[in-house]
Amino acid sequence: MLAICAVLGSTLCGKAASDAVRRRYRVLAALAEDLQALRIHMTGMLMPLQCALDRAGCALMKQVAEGMRQGCSAADAWQSVRQSAMRRGGPADALAAEDIAVLDTLFGQLGQSGREEQGVLLDASMETVNRLRDGALKRAGEADRLYVSLGFLTGLMLALIVI
C-alpha cells in the first residue's frame, strides 16, 4: 500500500511541476488574446486607453487600468504595478524576464502616439508574445513528459526501497 502511495504521490508531484511550466504558456496565451482585443478597442473603436485596458480580460491589464485611474500614464501605472504583478501569486508571476521585457516596451509607449504607430506597436508586441507563447508551449510539452516521467520513476524507486 505504501509503495503504491509513493508511486502515485511522486507522479503527482511531477505533474504539479509540469503544470507550473505550463502556466507560463497559459498566461502568454491570455496576454496574446488581450492584445488582440486591446488593438480593436484602441485603434478600431478609439476608446480611451484606461477604458480599453479595463475591458481586456486579464488581471495585468486591469491593474494598469486601475493605476491610470489615479491620473497617470500607462508607463507610470505599469511601473507602479510591475513589482507586485511579478511577485508570487501576482498575475505575471509565471512570466520570464523576456516576457516582462515585452511588457516594458509595450506599456512604455502605449497611448503616446497616433493610431498607426499604436497599431504597429501592438502588432509587434502581439507577434513577440505569440512567438514566446509558442516557445512556452513547446517547453511545456517537454516538461510535461520529463517531470511526470521523473516523478513516476522516483516513486517507483521509493516503492522498490519500501518493498
Next chain:
Amino acid sequence: MGAVDRLKGLLPPGAAALLAACGDGVTQVRLRVGRPVQVCMGRGGEALSDEPLERAALERILAALMEYSVYARQDELDQGFFTLDDGSRVGVCGRMVGDGTRFRMDGIGSACLRVARPVAGCASGLLAHIAPSKGVLRSTLLLSPPGLGKTTMLRDIARQLSDGGLCVAMADERHELAACHMGVPTLDVGLRTDVMDGCPRDRAIARMLRSMAPQVVVADEIGGAEDALALADAARCGAAIMASAHAASLGEAQSRPNLCSVLEAGVVALVALLGPAPGMVRELWRRADGEGVTAWRRA
C-alpha cells in the same frame, strides 16, 4: 471634475496658484512654450504667470488632458483641437506635417483651453421669440464672433425645447454641445434629446432624420456647403432648425455663400446676433418673404 480643476492639478505650482486665484470667472487658459501662462477672464481681464512654461510641462499637460490616449484624439488634433469630457475645447497650434492633402499635428507649441460652462436658462429671453406661442416654432440661426456664447445658448435652447416636449436631434461633431462620453451626454441637453457625437454634421443630420424622427435639429458652427444642404433637407422634412455660425453681423453672414444659402433658402426664420457680452442678444432679425425675395427685418 471640470477642465479648470483638472488643469490646476497639472500646471506648474506658480501658474496653478494663479489659476486658483482667478476663481470661477476663467474663460480661457492659454499655454505657450517658453512664455507665461495666460489666464483670461470675462470682459477682457487677464493674468500672466511669473514663470514661462517649459515644453516638457506643456506635453505632460496635454497628454494628461488627452487621458494618455493620443491615438483616440488624432483626428481632432489634426483639425487643431480636442474636446474634454465636460465640453471644454483645447485648441492646439504648432508644426503641421502633411503630403498636401492630409496634414498631421507633429509638434505642439501652444494650446488654448476654452472653458465650457453650461448656463441653464440663458436662452429663456430668446426662446420667447423662437417659440412665441403654442405650436409656433421658428427655425433660428445664432450668429456671433468666437467667445460670445453661441454654443452655450444653443445647448440651452435645445434643453428647453426638449424639456418642453419636443424631440431634439443634436449633431455634435466636436463634442462641445453635449460632451458625450461613450455616446451618452454628460451635459444637460434635455429629456428628449438624441445626440450623434463625433460624426460630421451633414451626415449626422441625414442619419438622424432617417432614424430618429426629430422635431428639432440642432447643429453648432455650421459653415460648409454640406451643412447648408443637410439643414435645407431637414427643413424640407419638417424639422425646425436651431443652428449657430461664426459671423459678426447679418451682412457678414450673407456674404458667405454657404450661410447665405441657409438664409435665403428659407431654412431659418429668425437670426439672433449675440453680443456685446457673452450670452447677450444684440440684434434679432426676422425673415419677411415677398415676391420671391427674402428680406430680413429687425424684430
